[in-house]
Amino acid sequence: MSRSREFFLALALGAALALPAAAGEKPIGRVPTAEDIARWDIDVRPDGLGLPPGRGTAKEGEEIYLARCAQCHGEFGEAVGRWPQLVGGQGSLTWDDPIKTVTSYWPYATTVFDYIKRAMPFGDAQSLTDDEVYAITAFLLASDGIIAEDFVVDAKTLPAIRMPNADGFIDDPRPDVPKGEPCMKDCVAEVVITGHARKIGVTPEEKARPATD
Amino acid sequence: MNETKGERRTAGALDRRSLLAGAAGASGALVAAAARAEEPAIPAELPDWSRYLGPGVDDEPYGKPSKHEAHVVRRNVEWLTASTESSINFTPLPWLNGIITPNGVFFERHHGGRAEIDPSAHRLLVHGLVDKPFVYTIEDLKRLPCEDRIWFLECAANGGMEWRGAQLNGCQFVRGMVGCAQWTGVRLKTLLERSGLKPNAKWVLAEGADASALTRSFPIEKALDDAFVAYAQNGEALRPGQGYPLRLILPGWEANMSVKWLRRIEVGDAPWYTRWETSKYTDLLPSGKAYKFTWVQEANSVVTWPAPEHKIDGPGEYMIRGLAWSGRGRIVRVDLTFDGGKNWVTAPLQEPILPKALTRFYYPWRWDGSSVIVASRAIDETGYVQPTIAQLRNARGRNSIYHNNAIVTWLVNSSGEVENVQVA
Numbered sequence: 001m002s003r004s005r006e007f008f009l010a011l012a013l014g015a016a017l018a019l020p021a022a023a024g025e026k027p028i029g030r031v032p033t034a035e036d037i038a039r040w041d042i043d044v045r046p047d048g049l050g051l052p053p054g055r056g057t058a059k060e061g062e063e064i065y066l067a068r069c070a071q072c073h074g075e076f077g078e079a080v081g082r083w084p085q086l087v088g089g090q091g092s093l094t095w096d097d098p099i100k101t102v103t104s105y106w107p108y109a110t111t112v113f114d115y116i117k118r119a120m121p122f123g124d125a126q127s128l129t130d131d132e133v134y135a136i137t138a139f140l141l142a143s144d145g146i147i148a149e150d151f152v153v154d155a156k157t158l159p160a161i162r163m164p165n166a167d168g169f170i171d172d173p174r175p176d177v178p179k180g181e182p183c184m185k186d187c188v189a190e191v192v193i194t195g196h197a198r199k200i201g202v203t204p205e206e207k208a209r210p211a212t213d
Numbered sequence: 214m215n216e217t218k219g220e221r222r223t224a225g226a227l228d229r230r231s232l233l234a235g236a237a238g239a240s241g242a243l244v245a246a247a248a249r250a251e252e253p254a255i256p257a258e259l260p261d262w263s264r265y266l267g268p269g270v271d272d273e274p275y276g277k278p279s280k281h282e283a284h285v286v287r288r289n290v291e292w293l294t295a296s297t298e299s300s301i302n303f304t305p306l307p308w309l310n311g312i313i314t315p316n317g318v319f320f321e322r323h324h325g326g327r328a329e330i331d332p333s334a335h336r337l338l339v340h341g342l343v344d345k346p347f348v349y350t351i352e353d354l355k356r357l358p359c360e361d362r363i364w365f366l367e368c369a370a371n372g373g374m375e376w377r378g379a380q381l382n383g384c385q386f387v388r389g390m391v392g393c394a395q396w397t398g399v400r401l402k403t404l405l406e407r408s409g410l411k412p413n414a415k416w417v418l419a420e421g422a423d424a425s426a427l428t429r430s431f432p433i434e435k436a437l438d439d440a441f442v443a444y445a446q447n448g449e450a451l452r453p454g455q456g457y458p459l460r461l462i463l464p465g466w467e468a469n470m471s472v473k474w475l476r477r478i479e480v481g482d483a484p485w486y487t488r489w490e491t492s493k494y495t496d497l498l499p500s501g502k503a504y505k506f507t508w509v510q511e512a513n514s515v516v517t518w519p520a521p522e523h524k525i526d527g528p529g530e531y532m533i534r535g536l537a538w539s540g541r542g543r544i545v546r547v548d549l550t551f552d553g554g555k556n557w558v559t560a561p562l563q564e565p566i567l568p569k570a571l572t573r574f575y576y577p578w579r580w581d582g583s584s585v586i587v588a589s590r591a592i593d594e595t596g597y598v599q600p601t602i603a604q605l606r607n608a609r610g611r612n613s614i615y616h617n618n619a620i621v622t623w624l625v626n627s628s629g630e631v632e633n634v635q636v637a
Contacts, residue, residue, distance in 0.1 A: 028356050029347035029407070036348065037340050040477055043418060043428060045485050072295075082295035093501035098612055100492070105503075108486050115488040118426035119325060122299070125424045169495060169505040174616075176608040177600035182548065182590065184557045191553030191586060193624065197382035197521070197633035204288055206382055 042126075044114040048159035051113065055154040056135025058142030064132050065139045068121050077101070077143055087143040090164055103144035107169055109161040112137045134158070278317075284308070287318050288385060293374070298326035299425070301368060303389030306536065307520040312363070312563075312571040314392035316447050321454040322368050322390070324489075325424030328474045332458040335422065337404075337442070341480035344409030351444060351458045357399045357407075362441060362464070363570045365538045367391040367510045369467035369494050372617035375602070379622075379635045384520035387621055387633055388513070391538070393571035396462055398443035401436050404478065413482045419461045422476035429470045430485040431463060431508070439464045439569075442475065465540030465569040466508040467615070469494055499610035510540035512599050513618040514547055514574075514591035525629030528582035533560065537572045539593035544572040546592040551578075553586030553622065553636045554601070560589070568594075580625070586636065588622040602635055 044050040066075060073079055077086035089099025098104075102112055117133045119125050128136070138153040147153070147161060197203065278285065287302040294300040301322040304314055321327070332351045340346035368390035374380045381387055401417075410433070417436045421427040431440075441462040444451060451457040456473025463470045469489055484490070484506075496504040514537035519525055537544045543566055548557040563573035574589070591599045602619035624634040 028353045029349045032338060032340070032346050032348045037338065037346060040338055040420075041340070041479070042426075043420070043479065043485060043487075045481070045483065047483065049481075084295075093497060093503075094499065096612075098497060098501075100497070102492070106492050108491065111486055111488055111491055114428075114485075115492075118428070119424070119488075122296075122325070123424070125325065125426065168501065169491075169503050172504050172507045172509075174504070174507065174509070174511060175597055177598075177604045179596065179598070182557070182592070182598045184548070186555060187557070188553075188555050191555060192637050193553075193586075193634050194637045195379035195635040196624075197379040200378075200380050200382075202290075202292065202380060203382040203386060203521075204290055 042114075042118055044110045044117075046108040046110050046159060048110065048155060051110070051155035051158060052130045053155065054130035054134050055152050056131050056133070056138050057152055058135075058138040058147070058149045060131075061135035061137070061139030061142075064128075065136050068128070068132075069136065072122065077140060086140055090144060093165070093168065102140055103146060103164065105165050105168070107163055107166045109137065109141060109146075109158050109163055112140060113158060282308075285318060287320060288389075290374070290381065290386060299324050301370070301390060303385045304392050305385050306389050306391075306515065307384040307517050307522040309517070310534075312393050312536070312565070312567075312573055313447060314394055314571075316394070316449065316452050316455070319392040319394065319446075319452070319455060320368065320390050322468070323423070323425075323454070324427050327454045328421075328423035329453050330422060330458060330474060335458050335474075335476065337459060337475060338477045339404050339408050339480075340478075341418075342411040342414040342482060343405070343480050344411065345407075347404070347408055349404075354399055354442065354444060354459070357403055359397060359399055360441075361395055361397050362439075362462075363393065363395045363565075363567050364441075364462060364464040365391055365393040365510075365569060365571050366462070366468040366471055367513070367538070367540075369469055369507070369510070369615040371510075371513075372619065372621075373614045375619070375633075375635070376606075376611045376613065376617055379633045382521045382633050384515060384517055384522060384621075384633075388515040390468075391513075391536075391571070393538070394446045395448070396441060396443040397445035397448075398441055398462070401440035401442055401461070401478070402438075404442065405436060405480070408480075410480060414480045416481045416484050418477075418479040418481060418485050418487075419470070419472040419475060420477040420479070421456070421472045422474040427469075427472055427489060428485065428487040429472060429489055430481070430487065431466075431470060433480070435463060435466070435508075463508070465510060465542075467494060467510055470508065494615060496609060496613035496615050498613065504609075504613070507616055510538075511616065511618045512539035512541070512544070512591045512593040512597050513537065514544075514589040514599055515621045516549075516587055516589050516623060519587060519623060519625055519631045521623065521631045521633055523631060525580055525625060525631070527629065528580050531578050531580055533574075533576040533578045533587070535560070535574050535576075535589050537562075537574060537589065537591035538570065539591065539595075539597065540569060541597060542568045542594040544591055545594050547572075547574045548590045548592075549576055550588050550590070551585045554588060554620075557590065580629075582627060582629075584627050585625045586622060586634070587625060588620050588636075590620050603637055 072083040079085035089101045089104035092099040134153045141147045285308040289302040304320040337349045371390035418430045459475045461472045516535040518534040560574040560576040624632045
């Protein structure tokens, strides 16, 4: 008994998992077929890897957009209520209130296809055909003049589209704040309160709080 | 008995009125203390629960907190988002203890609502630049070498509403997009080694099975370091809101990357630049450029008592309570100020002090009834010091939304009320 335990321990330490399963043992995991993988493998990269066959133009996309997208995003991508604005805002990223949209902020056109295909319409995901996703992507890009109305978007042309903010991102440089031993005594001459949350008055349930714990 | 209780209630109300009337002339705290002294130290009536039988063992197969703790719940901020299905709620930090967040109040952020998954129909696919792809059931994964690990998860947007100024008057809302749990599962490395990595394997994509099919990509180094595939949280299966039956954990990194309802791991040779690593979770600067791949959650802390949700009930001895954490490793020190940052003292840390986990600090404190400005400052094992909001704004402006780990400041006024403020 104790010998078999030692054997088991030795096996565990010596990468037992790398050993092939003996005949008749229940394997851990199954090897999927290419068809299995294709059912789930829908992601698309900026270099175009993963883009499916199909095509679409802005003209074709307009009708689909109005039927499937406009109720949240507005007929022109301007947004309804608090739903995301999709187009416009180019040149606004340095403003005090920047407008981050697909056309003003997103660095890659392929991400538009990928996201619409996997998650849109909100609440009815993965219900669009690949042609429809290409066409809606074309409609959004053409709305801000990134491509022409009759430009055919497909697996070959989409990765080549240059987005206005393609060069807008830099690698994380953090930590980006002062380093060194922090001050412990007489650190500031005068403390000034610059903001009071109570004055803003947007905190949920603030007035309903018990007076004490 | 009821009549007596009713009389006592009336008497209490009178006391409260006289307290309000006398507040101008006398110290409110003194009057309150006098009102308390009128009641016996031990209640005069034998309570019902000491006389009558309580429920038996079979009325509550899955227990709930006392009804008197009904205020300790997750809350959301309705105006933040267009719909609750793509939104976030907040952990009730000001009422919690220790470093483990109870599963029922662990904050949730969903992008397509909370997926309710039948585990028997769930699979995890590992594929891409590997020698041998695999599909696992949950039962398969439970046969692989498992570990229990304690890590925090924090949304990149924690503190995000405070970039432009003090806005939300609550500890829960100012720092509640964080929780800490003991996770049980399998190292991602174990799964990748079973499949065998190709020489050009450099990046990994993780995908959720929810209605947003959320995807994030991260470098292979993280995948082979501490990336983790969890099926349990604090001793029980993951809750649906935490990704049941399976989620990724990337310890110390923004929690959006710890993909819930994990269904797919793909190995590649370059980043994917998904919507959640371009349109969102990038940090816009005043120049119009934005930081990308801002994964680590830098050192952070918050005082959970006193806090805006609590009112200090008169001068005297109290325990300052708080939490600190760092995505880069262990917390080594927490300093406290009571004068808005002029002077600081170091607070003792409570064991255990674990890397990439919430760490508790307690500090005995005597409140003299005067107005004080309380704040905490965390320092981690890399020497990183939690910055002021002024330092963060100096580096990143006011529009970066994410990664606001600035020192949180509470103003305690002379009546013991606590307010979220910012100082310069």
